[in-house]
Every structure is written in C-alpha cells, then in structure tokens.
Amino acid sequence: MALKLAQRPKLGFLDAFAVPHGVDGYLEQIDPLLVRGECRAAVSRVERLTPESITLTLRPNRVWRGFEAGQFVRVAVEIEGVRHERCYSPASVEGRGGLEITVKRHPKGLVSNFLVDRARPGMVLGLSLAEGDFRLPRRRPGSILLIGGGSGLTPLTAILRTLLAEGYERPVALLHYAPDPERAIYREELARLAARHSNFKLLRSYTQAPGLGEIDGHFTPTHLPEADPCFAEAETFACGPPALLDAVRGTWANGLEHRLHVESFVPPTFVPVGEGGEGAIRFAESGVEVENSGGSLLEQAEAAGLQPAYGCRMGICHSCTCRKTAGTHRNLITGEVSSAPGEEIQLCVSAALGDVSIEL
Amino acid sequence: MTTATLPKPDMPPAPASAPDSLPLTSEQLDRFGEELDAIRGRVLADRGQRDVDYIRGVIRAQRGLEAAGRGLLWAGVFPPAWLAGTAALSLSKILDNMEIGHNVMHGQYEWTNDPKLSGKRFEWDTACPADQWRHSHNYMHHTYTNIVGKDRDIGYGILRMSEDQPWHPYYLGNPLWATLLALFFEYGVALHDLEVERQVKGEIDRSEKRELRRGIWRKVRGQALKDYVFFPALSGPLFVFPLAGNATANVVRNVWAFTIIFCGHFPEGTHEFSEEETENETRGQWYHRQLLGSANLSGGPLFHILAGNLSFQIEHHLFPDLPANRYADISAEVREICERYGLSYNVGPLHRQFGSVVRKIGRLALPGSGGSLFGRAIRAFG
Numbered sequence: 001m002a003l004k005l006a007q008r009p010k011l012g013f014l015d016a017f018a019v020p021h022g023v024d025g026y027l028e029q030i031d032p033l034l035v036r037g038e039c040r041a042a043v044s045r046v047e048r049l050t051p052e053s054i055t056l057t058l059r060p061n062r063v064w065r066g067f068e069a070g071q072f073v074r075v076a077v078e079i080e081g082v083r084h085e086r087c088y089s090p091a092s093v094e095g096r097g098g099l100e101i102t103v104k105r106h107p108k109g110l111v112s113n114f115l116v117d118r119a120r121p122g123m124v125l126g127l128s129l130a131e132g133d134f135r136l137p138r139r140r141p142g143s144i145l146l147i148g149g150g151s152g153l154t155p156l157t158a159i160l161r162t163l164l165a166e167g168y169e170r171p172v173a174l175l176h177y178a179p180d181p182e183r184a185i186y187r188e189e190l191a192r193l194a195a196r197h198s199n200f201k202l203l204r205s206y207t208q209a210p211g212l213g214e215i216d217g218h219f220t221p222t223h224l225p226e227a228d229p230c231f232a233e234a235e236t237f238a239c240g241p242p243a244l245l246d247a248v249r250g251t252w253a254n255g256l257e258h259r260l261h262v263e264s265f266v267p268p269t270f271v272p273v274g275e276g277g278e279g280a281i282r283f284a285e286s287g288v289e290v291e292n293s294g295g296s297l298l299e300q301a302e303a304a305g306l307q308p309a310y311g312c313r314m315g316i317c318h319s320c321t322c323r324k325t326a327g328t329h330r331n332l333i334t335g336e337v338s339s340a341p342g343e344e345i346q347l348c349v350s351a352a353l354g355d356v357s358i359e360l
Numbered sequence: 361m362t363t364a365t366l367p368k369p370d371m372p373p374a375p376a377s378a379p380d381s382l383p384l385t386s387e388q389l390d391r392f393g394e395e396l397d398a399i400r401g402r403v404l405a406d407r408g409q410r411d412v413d414y415i416r417g418v419i420r421a422q423r424g425l426e427a428a429g430r431g432l433l434w435a436g437v438f439p440p441a442w443l444a445g446t447a448a449l450s451l452s453k454i455l456d457n458m459e460i461g462h463n464v465m466h467g468q469y470e471w472t473n474d475p476k477l478s479g480k481r482f483e484w485d486t487a488c489p490a491d492q493w494r495h496s497h498n499y500m501h502h503t504y505t506n507i508v509g510k511d512r513d514i515g516y517g518i519l520r521m522s523e524d525q526p527w528h529p530y531y532l533g534n535p536l537w538a539t540l541l542a543l544f545f546e547y548g549v550a551l552h553d554l555e556v557e558r559q560v561k562g563e564i565d566r567s568e569k570r571e572l573r574r575g576i577w578r579k580v581r582g583q584a585l586k587d588y589v590f591f592p593a594l595s596g597p598l599f600v601f602p603l604a605g606n607a608t609a610n611v612v613r614n615v616w617a618f619t620i621i622f623c624g625h626f627p628e629g630t631h632e633f634s635e636e637e638t639e640n641e642t643r644g645q646w647y648h649r650q651l652l653g654s655a656n657l658s659g660g661p662l663f664h665i666l667a668g669n670l671s672f673q674i675e676h677h678l679f680p681d682l683p684a685n686r687y688a689d690i691s692a693e694v695r696e697i698c699e700r701y702g703l704s705y706n707v708g709p710l711h712r713q714f715g716s717v718v719r720k721i722g723r724l725a726l727p728g729s730g731g732s733l734f735g736r737a738i739r740a741f742g
Binding site: 080 | 411
C-alpha cells in the first residue's frame with residue numbers, strides 16, 4: 001500500500017553510479033528526509049487543542065508540492081513494524097510552509113490513537129502528495145458556506161484560514177457541529193477569527209450541551225438561513241460524519257447539487273449486493289480462487305489469505321487499485337456496474353457480480 | 361535418485377526405505393504437515409518490529425560497506441586501501457544479494473507495507489533482473505523444488521546434477537562448466553529464464569524470449585557500466601585499481617553465492633523427484649519433498665547472515681516467506697519434528713557439504729550414477 005511515489009527525479013549520472021538502489025537508497029541512510037523519490041515529512045510541532053486530539057505541524061521534504069485548501073494527504077506511520085496509511089486533510093493555509101493536521105482519537109483507531117499518544121517532534125512520517133477534488137475553486141466564489149462536524153472540520157478550517165488570509169471580503173459562514181465545547185477542535189481560533197473578520201459568521205451547535213452555542217441540535221435546514229440568508233447561492237462545502245452529510249445532501253437534492261461539495265471521512269456502509277453473491281473470484285497472479293461472498297474484493301482477497309496493498313479502504317486513495325481482467329463488477333459507492341475488461345478498479349469499493357478475474 | 365545417504369556423524373541415519381516409496385503413511389504426512397503449519401502460524405503471528413529493525417540494520421550495513429568499499433577503491437593505488445575496499449565491496453554485494461535481496465524479494469518483509477521492503481519492487485546488485493528472478497526462483501524453483509525437468513536450479517541447464525538427467529558426452533565437462541558457473545554465477549542466474557539449452561535444441565523459439573533478453577541486457581548494462589566504467593573513471597589514470605577491485609568483488613560474491621546455493625540442494629543425501637511422483641501432492645507431501653530436497657549448513661551467526669540464512673535451506677524451503685532471521689529460532693524444533701517422523705535432516709559444515717557437492721559434480725560427469733570403477737577412482741581424487 002505504498003504511497004504513490006512521486007515521479008523519480010532525473011539525477012542522470014548520479015543515479016548511474018547508484019544502480020540499482022538509486023541515490024535515495026544511500027541518502028536515506030544519512031537522513032530519511034533527504035530522499036528525492038518519496039514524499040516524507042518530519043513532525044516539527046505538537047499541540048493538543050482538545051484532550052482527545054493532537055495537532056501536528058509537519059515539515060515535508062522537497063518532494064512535497066503543496067496543497068489546495070480542502071484537499072487531503074495520506075499519512076503513513078509505522079506501528080510495530082507495519083506501515084499504516086490514513087487520509088488527513090491539512091487545516092493550514094494553502095501556499096504556506098507548514099503543513100498542519102489534526103488527528104482525533106477514535107475508539108478503534110489504530111493510527112489515530114498512535115499519533116495522539118506517541119507523536120513527537122522529530123518523528124518522520126510518510127506523506128503522499130495532496131489529492132482530492134474537495135477544494136476551493138481557483139476563482140473564489142461570491143459567497144461560501146461551510147458545514148462541518150468532528151474531524152471533518154479540518155479541510156473546512158484550511159478553506160476558511162486560506163480565504164481570510166488572502167483577504168477574502170465576501171460572506172463566509174461556518175456551521176460547526178460538535179458534542180460539546182471541550183471536544184470542538186479549533187474552537188478558540190475560530191472564535192478569534194469570527195471576532196476579527198466581520199464577513200465571517202460562525203454558528204456553533206453543541207449537540208450534547210444545548211444552549212452553549214449559537215444554534216442547537218443536529219443539522220437541520222432551519223440552521224441555514226441563520227448562517228446565510230442566501231445559502232442556496234453560496235458555494236457549499238460539507239465534511240463530517242455520514243449522518244450529517246446525508247442530512248446535508250438531502251437538503252441540496254433539489255437542483256442545487258452543483259453548489260454542494262462533500263467530503264466523507266468515514267467508510268460508507270455497504271449495502272450487501274443482492275445479486276452479487278454468486279460466481280467465483282479469481283486472483284490470477286496468486287493462483288487463488290474463492291467463492292464470491294458479495295463483499296468488497298479487498299475483503300475477499302484478505303479473507304483468502306492474500307495481502308493486497310491497501311490504504312484508505314474507502315475508495316479515495318487508490319492504493320488497492322488492481323486490474324480486472326474479466327467479469328463484471330459494481331462500484332459500492334456509486335453503484336455503477338461495469339463489464340469492461342482491463343479496468344483498473346479499486347478493490348476496497350468494488351464487488352463482483354458473478355465470475356471476476358483480478359490481477360492480484 | 362541418489363542412493364543411500366552416506367553416514368555422517370552429526371546427521372541422524374537416513375530412512376532405510378528409498379524416498380520414492382514414501383516411508384510415511386499419508387496420515388503421518390498430514391500430521392507432519394500440520395506440525396509444520398503450526399510453526400509457520402506462530403511465526404507469522406509474531407512478526408513485528410524486531411524483524412523490520414533487523415533487515416533495516418542489514419541494509420544499513422550493506423550501504424555503509426558499499427560506500428566505504430567504493431571510497432577505498434577510489435584510492436586503490438595504495439595496496440591496503442585496495443584490499444580493504446575490495447573486501448568491503450565483496451561483503452556489500454554478498455549482503456545485498458543473499459540476506460537482503462533474496463529474502464526481501466521472497467516477500468518475507470512485505471507485511472510491513474514499506475515500499476523499500478516490497479518484494480515486488482526490490483532490485484538487487486547483480487546481473488539478474490529482479491522480476492525475472494522472482495519468476496524463476498520464487499515461483500518455479502520454490503514450487504517445483506528438485507523436480508527434474510521443472511526446477512531449473514538443478515544444474516542451471518548447464519550441469520548434470522542428478523542421475524535422472526540423461527548423460528551426454530557434453531557432461532564430461534561437468535567440473536569445468538561448474539567452475540565457470542561459479543566464477544560467473546551472476547550471469548548464469550541472469551540467463552536462467554532464457555532456457556538457452558532448450559533454444560539450442562529447438563524446443564522453444566528464440567523470439568519467445570525477446571522481452572526477457574531486453575530486460576537482461578538493460579540490467580547487465582547498468583551493472584557493468586557502474587562497476588567497470590563509471591567508478592573506475594573517477595580514479596582517472598589510476599582506473600585500473602577500482603576496476604580490478606570491482607571485478608574481484610563480483611567474482612568473490614559469485615563464488616560465494618554458488619557455493620551456498622549448491623550446498624542447499626546437491627550434497628549427498630538430498631533427493632530429486634520426477635514430475636509423476638509429485639502430482640497431486642498434499643501439503644504434507646509438499647513439505648516432505650522440500651525437506652528431502654534441501655540441506656543445511658552449520659556455522660555461527662555471522663556465517664548465517666552472509667549465507668543469507670540459506671544455511672537454513674530446509675527451513676527456508678519449508679517456509680520461504682517467513683523472515684529469514686527467524687529460521688535459526690525454529691530450526692531446532694523443525695529438526696526435532698523430522699527426527700520424530702524418522703526423516704533425515706541433512707546438515708553439515710560448509711567444507712563437508714561442499715566437498716560432497718564437488719564429488720557429485722565429478723561423479724555425474726560420467727554416465728549413469730558414476731558408480732563405475734572409473735567413477736570411484738575419480739571420486740577418490742575429488
């Protein structure tokens with residue numbers, strides 16, 4: 001599940017001396033950040049904004065190409081000798097040096113708990129280049145509405161900070177949902193920004209502490225006019241738990257979809273594919289064939305004892321992409337069905353419909 | 361098939377029955393397989409930081425030795441620098457090929473998800489392209505170990521290493537071919553998949569191998585330019601010193617790798633198999649074949665590292681994708697299981713096992729099993 005390696009820089013004659021390991025194979029023995037073919041970052045600063053989260057400032061190596069506010073990166077950490085990758089959205093201002101990510105503790109989160117407990121300045125992490133289409137349009141919109149909950153606040157914070165830092169003067173509003181003030185990440189900074197910028201309207205709802213925020217309860221369309229009377233004309237960015245996003249999608253389902261941008265951080269719940277649990281899945285390179293259970297190809301490959309590369313397991317990062325040589329598959333996120341052979345498909349969000357052969 | 365095992369002091373007696381009439385019942389073989397599976401499962405569950413730290417430590421040592429070796433050879437006009445540089449570079453190449461390359465490319469560290477330890481991506485400091493090696497070695501050799509006609513490691517298409525290979529006057533040169541193979545082993549390995557001898561016989565068409573030839577040429581060119589052009593050029597008019605040092609290091613690595621690898625499958629007491637007798641093998645039978653076809657080398661920890669832990673050839677063939685640094689830990693248990701089932705666990709020091717290989721190479725230069733009076737006379741000199 002390696003991070004997509006950045007294009008190996010051409011070093012010409014130097015690499016000819018370093019065949020076959022490349023100059024990187026020697027540079028990384030001196031300092032892991034010196035490599036030129038792989039993006040990595042050192043933790044340069046550690047803050048704890050809430051008791052259950054950690055905010056890391058990363059100093060990427062020279063492979064890093066920057067990000068656009070709203071995009072995510074895949075961060076790789078090594079735990080007990082095994083490298084794990086997770087997606088995090090930087091919360092910092094785009095185009096500035098430091099890369100800030102905030103990680104929230106999760107009850108079963110291996111990587112998040114590791115980072116919250118163990119991240120220290122100097123720790124080296126794997127990093128992908130920035131990815132994702134959830135980002136501010138280059139041409140900044142006339143008004144912007146941000147809706148976020150939980151750790152979904154991080155890409156929205158990047159968008160907000162970037163807008164305010166570049167002197168955006170049009171209205172921008174943030175609907176922020178958190179259980180209580182204690183667990184609301186970036187609470188103090190958001191309040192400061194709201195006090196300083198009259199075009200920024202901050203509406204907070206503490207779902208387990210009603211009365212403490214400007215609004216109460218989970219997201220409902222009635223919160224919208226309070227944030228922006230002309231919300232239908234605003235470019236809207238929403239990120240957070242599935243229930244929040246479902247409610248938001250429902251509200252924008254009447255011809256306004258083109259104004260809504262959504263980023264999900266949680267794996268979508270897969271509806272078991274009724275007509276899918278038939279046929280056999282052949283993992284051609286491993287010479288393994290299993291009965292199709294209808295679950296994702298990644299899970300079925302793992303259940304068959306294979307160790308396919310994977311990353312996000314939610315259809316974002318393409319770490320698990322493999323070539324389907326034959327058969328029909330269904331994308332579990334989009335519901336799209338395709339029988340085209342030779343497709344590169346994402347195993348984690350694809351299920352087989354009947355016999356399928358995968359180059360794995 | 362080899363005849364009865366020669367008695368060896370530190371080896372339990374071989375089973376009395378011939379290996380092709382299996383000495384164990386199929387139930388016994390099943391249980392034998394289950395016991396080995398249990399070892400495998402235990403190690404798999406226990407893999408972790410210590411294994412990663414180990415292999416990274418070896419990589420670090422290799423890169424350091426290589427840098428030191430190249431630096432010293434740059435000043436190779438001074439004899440002590442030449443000697444030290446050649447020694448360091450030889451060690452670097454041996455570590456790179458044996459303990460790092462061979463084992464990483466087996467996927468022994470793939471569970472780490474570290475791209476630098478990925479079996480699919482690793483490339484090593486030798487003439488053979490890694491992707492071709494993965495096919496000929498990981499798949500062909502490890503799946504069809506010691507099956508005559510399938511496992512090309514039996515003689516590399518050049519030597520007669522089994523009585524089951526029909527004799528031909530060409531094999532009178534067995535000792536000479538073996539010496540040449542040892543000296544140029546990296547090229548022997550690189551040409552492995554081309555199956556040149558089958559092309560000569562007209563069994564396969566030359567054009568089938570075009571892609572492979574291209575890959576080999578690319579790899580060989582890069583390696584040769586580095587060792588024989590670029591680094592020597594850095595020493596200007598004194599280029600001959602690094603050139604000679606690099607060539608020596610390559611040959612030292614070649615001879616070492618040849619020695620270790622041939623000791624893994626060809627000492628007296630190891631068996632070859634026919635395709636028929638290995639059809640529809642159970643897991644227990646597969647383990648059994650891997651055991652009978654492999655032989656270990658005894659020695660100290662440094663020896664095992666330089667041998668890429670192929671000195672635990674038996675454990676490696678039973679469990680090719682367990683991290684090699686674990687073979688030493690499990691070897692006593694594997695041996696105990698083998699002894700309990702009355703199976704021979706072939707182990708001996710390098711000089712004895714290699715001596716046995718050398719005798720076999722000489723013996724099989726002659727027709728049949730080389731058991732004639734003439735053959736015995738040759739052996740007496742071997």
